[in-house]
Amino acid sequence: MAAPPPSDEETPPPVLEATLLPRLPDEILELIFLRVTSYAELARISTASTSFRRLILAPSFLRRHRARHPPLLLGTICCHFHPAEQPHPGARIGGSLVHLAAFSFNNYIPRGRWSRWDCRDIRDGRFLLMCDSRDWRRFVFPDLAVYDPLSKRYRLLPLVPDSLIASAQLQMNKIQHLEVLLVSSSGHTEEEEKSFQVIARTHGTERTVIFVFSSNTGHWIFGASIAWDDLRAAGLNLAPATPTGSLSLNYAQYDDHSSIYWKLDGSDNVLKFDVNEMEFSTMNLPPDHTRQSVAIFKAGEGRLAMFSHTPYTAYVNHYTIMQNGGGSATAEWQLENVIPLPCNCTFIGALQGYVFLLGYCHSKEETLVGMALYSLEVKTLKLERVHGMQNLDHGQSQHAYGSWLFS
Amino acid sequence: MAAPESGDGNNGAARMVTLISSDNTRFEVEAAAASLSQTLQLTILDGGGGGGDGIPLPNVDSATLSKVLEYCIKHAPAAANGGAPNATAVDRAELERFDNEFVNIDQSVLYSLIMAAHNLEIEGLQSLVAKKVADMIKGKSPMEIRRTLGFPDPTPEEQAEMNAHMLEYGWAYE
Numbered sequence: 102m103a104a105p106p107p108s109d110e111e112t113p114p115p116v117l118e119a120t121l122l123p124r125l126p127d128e129i130l131e132l133i134f135l136r137v138t139s140y141a142e143l144a145r146i147s148t149a150s151t152s153f154r155r156l157i158l159a160p161s162f163l164r165r166h167r168a169r170h171p172p173l174l175l176g177t178i179c180c181h182f183h184p185a186e187q188p189h190p191g192a193r194i195g196g197s198l199v200h201l202a203a204f205s206f207n208n209y210i211p212r213g214r215w216s217r218w219d220c221r222d223i224r225d226g227r228f229l230l231m232c233d234s235r236d237w238r239r240f241v242f243p244d245l246a247v248y249d250p251l252s253k254r255y256r257l258l259p260l261v262p263d264s265l266i267a268s269a270q271l272q273m274n275k276i277q278h279l280e281v282l283l284v285s286s287s288g289h290t291e292e293e294e295k296s297f298q299v300i301a302r303t304h305g306t307e308r309t310v311i312f313v314f315s316s317n318t319g320h321w322i323f324g325a326s327i328a329w330d331d332l333r334a335a336g337l338n339l340a341p342a343t344p345t346g347s348l349s350l351n352y353a354q355y356d357d358h359s360s361i362y363w364k365l366d367g368s369d370n371v372l373k374f375d376v377n378e379m380e381f382s383t384m385n386l387p388p389d390h391t392r393q394s395v396a397i398f399k400a401g402e403g404r405l406a407m408f409s410h411t412p413y414t415a416y417v418n419h420y421t422i423m424q425n426g427g428g429s430a431t432a433e434w435q436l437e438n439v440i441p442l443p444c445n446c447t448f449i450g451a452l453q454g455y456v457f458l459l460g461y462c463h464s465k466e467e468t469l470v471g472m473a474l475y476s477l478e479v480k481t482l483k484l485e486r487v488h489g490m491q492n493l494d495h496g497q498s499q500h501a502y503g504s505w506l507f508s
Numbered sequence: 509m510a511a512p513e514s515g516d517g518n519n520g521a522a523r524m525v526t527l528i529s530s531d532n533t534r535f536e537v538e539a540a541a542a543s544l545s546q547t548l549q550l551t552i553l554d555g556g557g558g559g560g561d562g563i564p565l566p567n568v569d570s571a572t573l574s575k576v577l578e579y580c581i582k583h584a585p586a587a588a589n590g591g592a593p594n595a596t597a598v599d600r601a602e603l604e605r606f607d608n609e610f611v612n613i614d615q616s617v618l619y620s621l622i623m624a625a626h627n628l629e630i631e632g633l634q635s636l637v638a639k640k641v642a643d644m645i646k647g648k649s650p651m652e653i654r655r656t657l658g659f660p661d662p663t664p665e666e667q668a669e670m671n672a673h674m675l676e677y678g679w680a681y682e
Binding site for chain 1: 619620622623626634635638639641642645646647648649650651653654657658659660662666669670673674676677
C-alpha cells in the first residue's frame with residue numbers, strides 16, 4: 102500500500118490566504134462533511150486534522166452521513182472475501198480490505214462445538230456465523246456468533262433453551278433445517294445502532310417456527326409459528342408438499358429492519374414475518390408468479406418495490422405496490438420497468454438497497470464460458486458487474502459485503 | 509401578509525422589514541424574503557423589523573448581508589410555494605443557474621456566507637454553500653484540505669498522529 106504523499110515540506114503553502122481565512126467552527130464543518138459523497142474522500146479528510154477525525158468518527162455524524170448515503174458494496178463472502186473488481190466503484194476499497202480486515206473469521210473466534218464457522222448472513226458490515234453438526238439424520242441447534250471483521254470483535258450467542266423449544270410445541274425430530282438472519286436495529290442513538298436481532302427459523306415437516314434473539318436482552322424469545330396446513334386452509338394455492346411433508350420456501354428477502362419475506366415455491370404468494378409485531382402474514386404476488394424468484398424492498402412514500410425474476414432469463418421485472426396495514430386485496434402490483442440483463446441470470450440474494458444476480462455468460466455455441474456476479478441498485482436501477490466467479494464458487498452461498506466504513 | 513401596520517406606509521405593496529448589519533448599514537427587504545431565515549421569521553411574525561425599528565444583526569457585516577439578501581430575494585417566491593410543486597422546469601432551471609453562479613465567489617466571502625446562513629438558519633443557503641465547499645476540497649491532499657478550511661498547519665505531534673491514520677486509510681490515497 103503506497104504511503105500517502107507527504108505534503109507539508111514540498112509545496113510552499115499559500116500562507117497569506119490561509120491565515121486570512123477564519124477557522125470554521127465544528128457545526129459548519131459538519132455541514133460540509135455531510136455532503137462529501139465519496140468514502141475515500143471522507144477518509145482523507147479524517148486524516149487531515151485530529152479535530153476533523155473526531156468530528157467524522159463521532160457516532161452522531163456517522164448516523165447523519167449514513168442516512169444520506171447508501172453503503173458502498175465492497176465484495177462478497179463465501180468461504181473467503183472476494184473484492185469487487187474494476188471498474189466497480191467499490192473495487193479500490195474492497196481490494197485493500199483483503200489485507201486490512203479479518204475476513205478469515207475462523208482465525209479470530211474460538212471453535213464452536215463442531216468443525217468450523219460459516220457465514221450465513223451479513224448486515225451493516227457484521228457477519229452472522231454458524232457452526233453446525235452437519236448431521237442430516239438428527240437436528241441439533243447450531244452455535245451462532247455475530248462478528249465484526251473491521252474491529253475483530255465477536256459475540257457468541259446462547260443456545261435456544263430447551264424450555265422455549267418445548268413451549269413452542271416443536272418436536273426436534275420434525276425440524277429439517279434452520280435458517281438464520283441478522284436484523285440490525287434502525288435506532289437513532291448509538292446504543293440502538295449497535296444492537297441487533299437474530300431471527301432463527303426452524304423449517305419442519307409440519308410447520309415453521311421463528312425464535313428471536315435480541316442483543317439488548319441477551320435472550321431468545323418465541324417469535325411466531327405457522328403450520329403448513331393452516332396456510333392451505335387459508336385458501337393459498339400451494340404446491341404439493343415435498344415427500345417429507347414440508348413446503349419449500351425460497352430464500353428470504355428483507356431490507357428495512359422490520360419485515361422478512363419468503364417466496365412460497367410453486368405459488369403466487371409470499372410469507373411475511375413482521376419483526377416488530379412478531380407475526381406471520383401472507384401477501385399476494387401478481388398472477389403467474391409460481392416460478393419466479395422475488396426480492397422485496399421498502400420504496401419510500403408508503404410503497405414496496407419488488408424485483409421479480411424467472412431463473413435463467415435475461416430480464417428482471419420491477420413492480421411497486423402501495424403498502425397498507427392488513428395486506429388487503431385492494432392494492433395491486435404495478436409493473437414499472439423491465440430491466441434487461443447482460444446474460445441469463447439467477448437471483449442469489451439481496452443486501453441493503455441491492456439485489457444480486459449470478460450471470461452465466463455463454464459463447465455463440467452456447468457453452469458456458471464464464472460467470473459473474475451483478476448488483477442491481479434498488480433506488481437507481483443501476484446494474485453493475487461486481488466480480489467474476491470461479492466455477493468453484495458456484496453452488497456455495499454468496500453473501501454480499503457492503504459497508505459505510507468507519508463503522 | 510396582513511400586518512396591522514405595513515412598514516413605512518407602502519400601502520398595497522408587500523410588507524417590508526429593515527435589517528441592520530454589524531457596520532450599521534440598513535437594508536430594506538420584503539418580509540417574505542427575510543423570513544427564509546428561521547431566526548428572523550419569528551421576530552417578523554411578531555411584527556418586528558417594521559418602521560424605524562429595524563432588526564440588528566451584530567454578527568453579519570454589510571457585504572455579507574447584501575449577498576445573503578440577494579439569495580433570499582431570489583428564492584422567496586419558490587419558498588412561498590412550499591417547495592414549488594407547481595414551479596415549471598424553466599423556473600427550477602433558472603434557480604439552479606442562479607445558485608451555481610451565486611457560489612462562484614471568493615473563498616473568504618463563501619465562508620462569511622456560510623457562517624451567516626448558519627446564524628440566520630437559512631437552510632437552503634447553508635446547504636448550497638456546504639456543497640460548494642465539499643466540492644472545493646474534493647481530491648485535495650490532507651494539508652490542502654486543512655488550509656482550505658482555515659486550519660493552521662499541524663504541530664509535529666499532530667502531524668505524527670495524522671501520518672499514522674493515513675497509513676490506516678492507505679486505500680483512500682491510491
